[in-house]
Amino acid sequence: MQSSYSSSTSLDEKSKSSARNPISVRLYKVLGTNYDDPAIREALETVSELYKAPESTTKGKAVEREVKSLAEEDEASMFDLEPKLGGRHALTSSGTAARARKNLRRDAELKLAQGSRQFVRAFQQVDKHLDVLQEHIDAMHVRCDEAQEQLRSTNEACRSLLERAGGLRATRHAVNEQQMAVDAFLSHFALTGEESDLLQSRDIQIDSTFLRAMQKAERIIADSSVLMSGQDGPTKAGVEIIAATSRQVEEGYDKLARWCSLEFRQFVRDALLEVTPLMIEAVRWLRKKPELLSEALSVLSQTRQSTLLNAFMDALTRGGPGGLPRPIEMHAHDPLRYVGDMLAWVHQTIAGEREFLEGLFGVKGERRMVGSVRKFEDSEEEEWIQELMDNSLEKLRYPLKVRVRQTVRSQESCIASYRVANLLMFYNLTMRRTVGEKAGLSETLNEITDEAYKVFMDTVEAQARSLARTILPDDQDAQPPISLLDHTQVLRELMNVYKSSFMGDESQNDLREGFRPILDVMVDAAINMCLSVSDARATQKGDWDGDVFVMNCLTHLLSVVRPYTFAEYKASELQNDIDARAELLITDHFDTILRDTSLSKCISICNAQSSSDSNPDTEPREPLSHIGAMQPQELVLALRAFASWLTSPDVVHPPRLAPLLDRRLAERVHRAALRALVGAYEQLCTEVRRPENRYEAANTILGAQRPFGSLPALRQILGIEEDG
CATH class of the missing domain: 1.10.287 (Helix Hairpins)
Known part of the structure; x- marks a missing residue:
């Protein structure tokens, strides 16, 4: 352990000493350099290429081997670098590496000089080729100069020829212009032979x-x-x-x-024809020559007269092709259809004739509703059209007039006469709006229409006179008689016919005035008949029966005329008459109720006493308890009879009002009479309770019988409400 410690200590000291050595510092810096930078690698590859020797030389092979051996060395840690650096140092210290480090700048300059010499040799070759090209260009310049000389000589030779050709061309152009002017003049101011x-x-x-x-x-x-x-x-x-x-x-x-x-002249086969564009154009040209156009149109007018007359007679007697439609005269037994078919045929013919003439004169027809007023323009074309239409329809006027007049005069029924007259009025108005007011056909229709209305009014007046001569049997009740019902049924039919004849553009005043003469005659005749019969019934059965009879007749007449707006004025007159007669019925019914209740004498005495009290000039009156039916004994009997009447069915359903047709009117009359009865009873009670009339135990007298002197009780019994 001591030896290992000592060895590590010596190694650290060695590395510290190496760090202070400049060569070591440089080596460490070189070894620590990163060669992954693309610029460094590219520089190294360039230097490598510079010193790369051919493979055949021994020196080049030695350098290659050194490089390979250096590449095969492993990357080691910092502790293994020193031995390898010594080996690499040995390699770099070889001759090639040393020469490279020493002569790098010179070798690079030599390399550049070698490249420059190669460029110079290449440019020498280019220069030689440029010299050859220059020689060719000079030769071409010589030939171009020769060609230009030849061209100048040629231009000089052709100039005179071109000048001569230009003069000829100008001459030809002038001649062509003159020829074109002549041709244009002839084509513009002269017709071709064809x-x-x-x-x-x-x-x-x-x-x-x-x-x-x-x-x-x-x-x-x-x-x-x-x-x-x-x-x-x-x-x-x-x-x-x-x-x-x-x-x-x-x-x-x-x-x-x-x-x-x-x-x-060819327009004779059909009643309705169409014109061709060529004929329209021909007529347009002839309008510049009115005399020639008049001659041609006179031929057309005569042709159309004959054609339309023949077509009308065929429609009357022979019918259409193959018998369909059937001949018009087969319906002569039905006056309305017979006259309507003839007028419809004429109206259709007029429409077709106008369409034909509008096409002939190139007039664009206006779009309008059937029966609406046609606006006649103030133009030459419209004058021609109206004149031709009037001439074309001239021969139709007489046969149409004869047949319609014969049909009108043969009618005995006022309804049939009125229907025919209304039909004539409708077609008269329609055709006037088509052919004009001054046309001959319009005059004919005006004439036969006026005659038809005259015949109709004659039948109406005859019926009114017949109604006035009505005599009812003695056993006739208060209901409207059969003659009146028939008369009003005719009136209802006439009003329905008149209503169906509306054109849609009439004012309310026109509608009212159009039927006023007929309505006045029919209704006034019915009223006069009712009044005359009522007078006869009053003589036989009393005034009440006559008044109820008149009310029933007036109510029936009102129910007939009320649904029609153009008869409102007559309905108002009838309603006012009914209201006035209803007031008379109320008074008469109230008097009858007073007699039925035995209060009539009592109320009369009270009324007379009230009149004397209101007159200051009269003498002091005698107490009511001392006068006739107002004496206590008589009054008790009257009140007992009144109470008995209150329990009878006459309070709700009086038999005297049962004959009235209008139940609302009967209810109105009865209610008004009952209210008057309540007022009379109130007056009676007031007079009995007054001290000056000297009734002993007045409340006992009044309270002994129903309604016990109480007005609310009486109203409850009678079923009427208190007036607000």
Whole structure:
């Protein structure tokens, strides 16, 4: 242990002494250097390449062996470094390493000089090649100069030729411009041979080529005005062009008019036709010549008159193709359908005819609802259309008028007459909105419509006179008679027909005034009949029966007219009359109740006494207890009879009001009479309790019988509430 301690002590001392040695410090620094840096490794590899000798030399092999032996050494700890450093030192101390350390700068400069010499040799080769290239370039320059000389001589030779060619080209261009000007003038101010043949040919055949030729001729005439306004006056060319072209245009217009006339004569097969775009264009051209267009349209008007008349007669007697639809006259037994079918056919024909004419004149039809007012524009096209439509429908007026008039005059029923008259009014208004107010067909429809309404009003007045002559049997009750029910049923049917004829754009005042004459005649006739019958019944059965009869008739009339808004004024009149008569019924019913309750005389005495009390000029009155039915014995009997009446069913269901049709009215009359009865009983009780009337034990008299002098008890018995 002592020896080991001494050895370790000596080793530490040695390492301390080595640390103070500069060579050792440098070695430790070299050995501690890290060679993993890429820059250091690259530098070392460059130096290695510099001193790398060929493998064939002995010196190079020795250096290689030293390097390999150094690489094969293991990395050891710091304690094993000294022996290996001695071996490596031995290696570096060899000749190659020593030479490398000594001559590194010189060897590097020699290496650089060697590389420079290699570059110089390479540049010498390049310089030789550049000399050869320069010789070739010089030779090319010589040849280019020769070529330029030849080109200059060639240019000099061709210049004169080019100048001559340019002059010829300019001359040709001027000639071409003159030729183009002539061609343009001829094409603009002259028709081609083919176009002239189209305008002047006797063959009446119109197509789009003909119309283009016409358009060109019109343009030539318009443009020729320039040739007529020169400083020296009209030119000869302008005069000749206008004269020739105008003659051709006139011949073209004549040809157009003849073609349109021939085409219009073809419109005889169908009642409704469509026009072709070519015909629309032809009519547009003819509008520039109104006299020619008028001649062509007169042919169209005559053709359409005959066509529509024949079509109407076929629809009346023969029907459609194959018998469908069936002939209109097969429904002559049904006046409404017969007249409606004829007017519907005419209306459809009018619509188709207007559509045809609008297409013919190129007028775009407006979109409008059926029956709405057509807005007639103030234009030449609209004038032509209305005139042609009026002429086309001229021959339809007479057969339509004859048949409708015959149907109207043959009607005996006022409902049928009114339906036909309303139908005529509807179509009259619709067609006026289609063909205008001044059209001949509108005048015809106005005439037959007025006649239909006159026939209808005659039937209404005849029915009113017949109703006024109604005589009821003696056993007729207070209900409305059969004649009145039939009359009001006719009135209800008439109002339904009138309501169904609304167009939708009428004001409330127009609706009311439109039916007022009919309503006044029908309702007033019914009221007059009821009043005359009521007077006769009052003579036979009393006033009450006559009043109830009138109330029932008025109530029935009110129930008939009330649902219709245009009859509100008449319903108000009837309601006011019913209310006034109801007040009379209330008074009469109250008097009857007083008689039934035996209080009539008592209430009369009380009323008379109250009147005398209110008059200061009268003498002091006698006490009520001393007057007739108000004496205590008589009053007790009257109150006993009143109490007996309160227990009878007449309090709830009075038989006198049972004949009234309106149960609410009967309830109203009875309730009002019962309230008046309560007021009379209150007056009676008040008078009995007054001291000046000298009743002994007044409360005993009143309290002996129901309602015991109590108004609430009486109201409870009668089933009425106290007035607020």
